[in-house]
Amino acid sequence: MIVGVDHVQMAAPPGAEDELRAYYVDVLGMTEIPKPPVLAARGGCWFRAGAAQLHLGVEATFRAARKAHPGLRVTDIEAYAARLEARGVQVTWDGDLPGHLRFYVSDPVGNRLEFLEPVRLSGPGG
Incomplete structure (x- = not known):
């Protein structure tokens, strides 16, 4: 039985690790997590924020x-978008997903990332 997503693997060009570290840690606010030594020898880098893990492997x-x-998923999406824009990231808002605020960005090597937050609907009791 599937119980959840462990990580998402994305590709990166050879030699892009330092640029990716600067972006994913300094700009997005993720934490780099060490790769096991046998996998580290292949290059690439892994990152975590909360339960979300992104693995960038060299291709x-x-x-x-x-x-x-x-x-x-993020909290306070508008503040997060402002944080990214203040760091020079182009944020592209998309209002096509009902019940959510969301935007897209591209990492330094051109991979697409989506950030979204459910919209809290007010009604009886809150």
């Missing part, structure tokens, strides 16, 4: 994922 014939993407 010699890298091609950015411009459509496929992880969808990452």
Whole structure:
């Protein structure tokens, strides 16, 4: 039985690790987690925020994922978008998902990332 998503694997070009670390840690606010030594020898880097893990693995014939993407839940999405924009990230809002605020960004190697937050609907009792 599937009980959850352990991680999302994305690709990156050889030699992009430092640029990815700067983006995922300093800009997005994630924490780098160490790869097991046998996997670290292959290059790439792993990151975590809460229960979400993103693994970026080196692919010699890298091609950015411009459509496929992880969808990452955030709190206070407007403040988070402002944080990213203040760090030079282009934020593209998309209002097409009912019940959610969401936007997209691209990482330094062109991979697409989605950030979303459910909209709290007010009604009787709150």
